[in-house]
Amino acid sequence: MLKEADAAEVEHLGFIRRLLASEAYLLRDHLLRLDGEARYRRFAHDVSDDFISRYAAHAGDFGNVTFGYFVDGEVRAVAELRPDILMHRDGAEVAFSVEKPFVNRGIATKLMGRVIRTARNRGLRHLMLVCLPDNAKMQAIARHYGADLSVEDGSVIADIVPQEPDYHSWFSEILDERMTYLQSAFDLQTRVRRAAEI
Numbered sequence: 001m002l003k004e005a006d007a008a009e010v011e012h013l014g015f016i017r018r019l020l021a022s023e024a025y026l027l028r029d030h031l032l033r034l035d036g037e038a039r040y041r042r043f044a045h046d047v048s049d050d051f052i053s054r055y056a057a058h059a060g061d062f063g064n065v066t067f068g069y070f071v072d073g074e075v076r077a078v079a080e081l082r083p084d085i086l087m088h089r090d091g092a093e094v095a096f097s098v099e100k101p102f103v104n105r106g107i108a109t110k111l112m113g114r115v116i117r118t119a120r121n122r123g124l125r126h127l128m129l130v131c132l133p134d135n136a137k138m139q140a141i142a143r144h145y146g147a148d149l150s151v152e153d154g155s156v157i158a159d160i161v162p163q164e165p166d167y168h169s170w171f172s173e174i175l176d177e178r179m180t181y182l183q184s185a186f187d188l189q190t191r192v193r194r195a196a197e198i
């Protein structure tokens, strides 16, 4: 049985919401703050700042959905859902990253719940997550949501099968979407105010 994050969660002073297409720079800034090891685990290879900037520029491409964990207007963790149009028409890839000061607080687990609900509501049948074999935390999170784990080409692949959408999954997403735009305006205000104080 898959569990889902509740709507508009606020915890550890943070707030989970979808990033708007115009907020790709927040994903970039978050990924740039990851240390070398976290970058390696996220992308399965070493990545430069330039690579991250080019990668993040596509965050708002059609079909992509990125959820951020916001603290004081900044993104401190993300879950990225990228439709896998070439390989599986009804599938998507998911990836996670949490900045070091925020790990082990259940944030990635909550983000996964949000991503699964989005996948349900879009009729996706498979969520694929690829991680390194020694990434026990990521695998624990995938198992938490009932993933099937297999090893392919030296990577662990977790396949999560979302349930069919229902009234609750639709309604809670609609409610969260309303908060997304409101919260995005507050977050921008917070960042502008902080920049003016420097």
Ligand SMILES: CC(C)(COP(=O)(O)OP(=O)(O)OC[C@H]1O[C@@H](n2cnc3c(N)ncnc32)[C@H](O)[C@@H]1OP(=O)(O)O)[C@@H](O)C(=O)NCCC(=O)NCCS
Pocket (backbone or CB within 6 Å): 037, 038, 039, 041, 042, 094, 095, 096, 097, 098, 099, 102, 103, 104, 105, 106, 107, 108, 109, 110, 130, 131, 132, 135, 136, 137, 138, 140, 141, 144
């Ligand atoms: C992996 C990562 C996303 C986890 O984020 P997080 O917010 O710290 O994870 P959570 O706190 O939600 O959950 C951690 C889970 O791992 C478990 N865990 C913690 N340490 C563990 C360990 N050494 N071995 C096994 N499980 C462990 C926790 O018990 C928890 O599982 P539970 O909820 O079932 O108890 C984060 O460490 C990260 O960004 N790593 C770098 C990027 C990355 O590895 N991305 C994954 C590939 S896309």
